[in-house]
Amino acid sequence: MLAQLDQIEQKALDELGTATSEEALQQWKVSHLGRNSPLMRAFDGLGGLPKEERPQIGRRANEVKRLLETSLEERSQALRRSAVLQSLSAERLDVTLPGRPVAHGRLHPTTLTMRQIISVFAEMGFQVYRSREVELDEFNFQLLNFPPHHPAREMQDSFYVDTQSERGDNPVLLRTHTSPGQIRAMRAIAAMYPGDPPPVRLVLPGMSFRYEQVTSRSEIQFNQIEGLAVGKRITMGDLKGTLSDFARRFFGQNVRSRFRASHFPFTEPSAEMDIECFVCQGAGCPVCKRTGWLEILGCGMVHPTVLANGGYDPQTYTGFAFGMGPERIAMLRHRIDDIRYFYANDLRFLEQF
Ligand code: DAH
Numbered sequence: 001m002l003a004q005l006d007q008i009e010q011k012a013l014d015e016l017g018t019a020t021s022e023e024a025l026q027q028w029k030v031s032h033l034g035r036n037s038p039l040m041r042a043f044d045g046l047g048g049l050p051k052e053e054r055p056q057i058g059r060r061a062n063e064v065k066r067l068l069e070t071s072l073e074e075r076s077q078a079l080r081r082s083a084v085l086q087s088l089s090a091e092r093l094d095v096t097l098p099g100r101p102v103a104h105g106r107l108h109p110t111t112l113t114m115r116q117i118i119s120v121f122a123e124m125g126f127q128v129y130r131s132r133e134v135e136l137d138e139f140n141f142q143l144l145n146f147p148p149h150h151p152a153r154e155m156q157d158s159f160y161v162d163t164q165s166e167r168g169d170n171p172v173l174l175r176t177h178t179s180p181g182q183i184r185a186m187r188a189i190a191a192m193y194p195g196d197p198p199p200v201r202l203v204l205p206g207m208s209f210r211y212e213q214v215t216s217r218s219e220i221q222f223n224q225i226e227g228l229a230v231g232k233r234i235t236m237g238d239l240k241g242t243l244s245d246f247a248r249r250f251f252g253q254n255v256r257s258r259f260r261a262s263h264f265p266f267t268e269p270s271a272e273m274d275i276e277c278f279v280c281q282g283a284g285c286p287v288c289k290r291t292g293w294l295e296i297l298g299c300g301m302v303h304p305t306v307l308a309n310g311g312y313d314p315q316t317y318t319g320f321a322f323g324m325g326p327e328r329i330a331m332l333r334h335r336i337d338d339i340r341y342f343y344a345n346d347l348r349f350l351e352q353f
Contacts, residue, residue, distance in 0.1 A: 131181030186310025230319030267300020
């Protein structure tokens with residue numbers, strides 16, 4: 001009987017060594033530890049043995065059973081370990097491969113240009129004032145001294161909003177320029193200091209809208225940066241000095257600029273500023289249309305009526321104002337020949353900045 005148990009043990013261990021899968025182990029367990037296995041039948045036969053043999057045989061049978069159970073557990077663990085090692089060695093990681101590029105967001109070319117313009121004026125002591133995009137005719141035109149039948153007020157130029165205002169002659173519209181912010185800013189400051197308002201030095205950036213034919217040179221929406229300086233002894237010399245200095249700081253220390261007489265209802269006198277063409281250095285080229293100069297902004301001394309409408313007494317205060325188009329300036333700088341690129345959301349364009 002003991003020899004039989006030795007055989008059972010030997011056979012089971014031999015077969016276990018050849019089992020290489022989870023299913024084979026299950027099979028093995030049924031054959032060698034299951035209800036009908038030779039080992040279990042040996043247990044069943046214990047009762048028919050002579051009394052004095054029973055303890056020894058029983059002990060041996062139990063020993064075989066424990067050995068088979070622990071061997072099964074070890075074999076099963078070894079199989080799992082080698083499966084992990086196999087799949088690890090099958091996965092190849094080439095650490096010398098270049099990484100996948102991470103897509104970065106970036107600022108819009110107009111945003112970049114506006115930030116640069118604003119930071120030049122910030123260095124000169126100008127603060128940023130944000131005014132509303134939805135305006136009243138009163139602020140967009142009337143308080144800025146536009147005569148009642150000025151062509152800029154025509155339906156063709158403005159986007160009107162259905163909302164009614166309190167006054168019949170005062171429709172709601174999308175601002176056609178940032179200049180109404182001049183009145184809003186002056187009034188806000190004057191209201192805080194009745195009688196003797198402090199000087200003003202502001203830039204007012206933001207979107208403007210015009211109901212126009214979209215072409216390579218004009219969009220229905222675009223940004224402007226308005227400037228406003230009001231104080232007790234501000235002259236045309238301050239205007240010229242500030243804006244020429246801006247041109248040098250923004251376009252380069254050697255850039256020349258010039259002022260041409262112009263007309264705006266809200267300034268008197270009014271001018272336009274040109275800078276020397278940075279493509280041809282003034283010699284004449286297609287970018288400057290052979291003139292050697294590039295127009296970059298409109299400006300002038302704030303009209304006394306506009307100062308008064310803002311709550312600043314024109315007997316005591318004077319001021320200058322200017323307005324420029326950052327998209328136009330970005331176009332000149334980067335030689336972009338079509339303004340429609342700015343709002344077409346074409347990544348091939350945007351990713352260049
Ligand atoms: N608002 C003018 C426009 O949209 C630009 C402008 C010109 C603004 C002269 C000013 C200025 O403040 O003084 O064309």
